Amino acid sequence: AVSRVEIHDRIDSTNAYLMREAALGMPSGVACLAERQTAGRGRRGRVWVSPFGVNLYLSLLWRFPLAPAALGGISLAVGAVLADLLHAEGVADLTLKWPNDLLWRRRKLAGLLLEVSGESQGPSHLVVGLGINLRMQTGQGDEIEQPWASLEEALQGRPCPRNRLAGKVLDVLAGALDLYGREGLEPFAELWRRFDGLHGEPVRLMLGERVVCGTHAGIADDGSLILETGGGRMRFQAGEVSLRAM
Numbered sequence: 683a684v685s686r687v688e689i690h691d692r693i694d695s696t697n698a699y700l701m702r703e704a705a706l707g708m709p710s711g712v713a714c715l716a717e718r719q720t721a722g723r724g725r726r727g728r729v730w731v732s733p734f735g736v737n738l739y740l741s742l743l744w745r746f747p748l749a750p751a752a753l754g755g756i757s758l759a760v761g762a763v764l765a766d767l768l769h770a771e772g773v774a775d776l777t778l779k780w781p782n783d784l785l786w787r788r789r790k791l792a793g794l795l796l797e798v799s800g801e802s803q804g805p806s807h808l809v810v811g812l813g814i815n816l817r818m819q820t821g822q823g824d825e826i827e828q829p830w831a832s833l834e835e836a837l838q839g840r841p842c843p844r845n846r847l848a849g850k851v852l853d854v855l856a857g858a859l860d861l862y863g864r865e866g867l868e869p870f871a872e873l874w875r876r877f878d879g880l881h882g883e884p885v886r887l888m889l890g891e892r893v894v895c896g897t898h899a900g901i902a903d904d905g906s907l908i909l910e911t912g913g914g915r916m917r918f919q920a921g922e923v924s925l926r927a928m
């Protein structure tokens with residue numbers, strides 16, 4: 683369960699903060715929210731644009747008795763439960779892009795950044811960071827280099843108060859992390875597949891300098907991405923997927 687919630691007016695990054703505190707012994711289940719981040723972190727070293735007051739920036743620290751290697755599928759598990767939550771809140775046309783980008787009509791609605799630390803044999807801790815675009819104001823989106831959507835737009839007039847949403851997100855995340863710790867990815871795989879927005883589509887996977895083209899064939903039981911390529915079926919643990927024009 684969530685053991686404590688900290689709300690900061692301004693912070694460098696809710697993820698960076700919990701990673702620092704975790705190293706100093708902060709207990710499992712602490713959540714951190716901020717009105718604004720001065721150094722919001724995205725995946726692959728990108729910046730997460732984090733203006734004051736309009737969006738949701740939230741992180742949750744979780745400790746596992748498992749070694750870091752056992753946490754491989756966790757980013758899909760949290761993506762799946764969050765997609766399910768936003769769908770239940772009324773967002774239609776919501777899809778997941780492997781491993782866990784939340785897209786609305788192919789534009790980014792929310793992003794997840796998971797950071798793990800621990801010895802290879804011993805227990806590990808994880809920080810799950812979530813940024814949801816709630817209602818980006820005109821002009822503020824100019825710095826974002828990918829197409830994005832806001833929850834306000836995706837809900838098309840349905841109300842979704844920020845505090846209530848934050849409470850639900852924390853509940854759902856804590857429940858998912860707890861279940862993953864006991865049963866792994868298995869209980870989440872079907873849910874993930876339900877939101878798989880690229881199944882059967884031609885995609886490109888960027889792996890550092892390497893590019894692999896193929897048809898998106900869903901996820902394997904360990905959460906890896908399956909591509910049908912000219913050279914056969916291949917599985918990938920990392921990389922960045924994008925849709926490829928035919």
Ligand code: BTN
Pocket residue numbers: 694695696697698719721722723724725726728730738739740741783792793794795811812813814
């Ligand atoms: C992505 O690139 O898609 C992941 C974005 C994750 C952003 C969130 S906002 C709260 C938390 N703190 C950070 O610095 N990043 C994550």
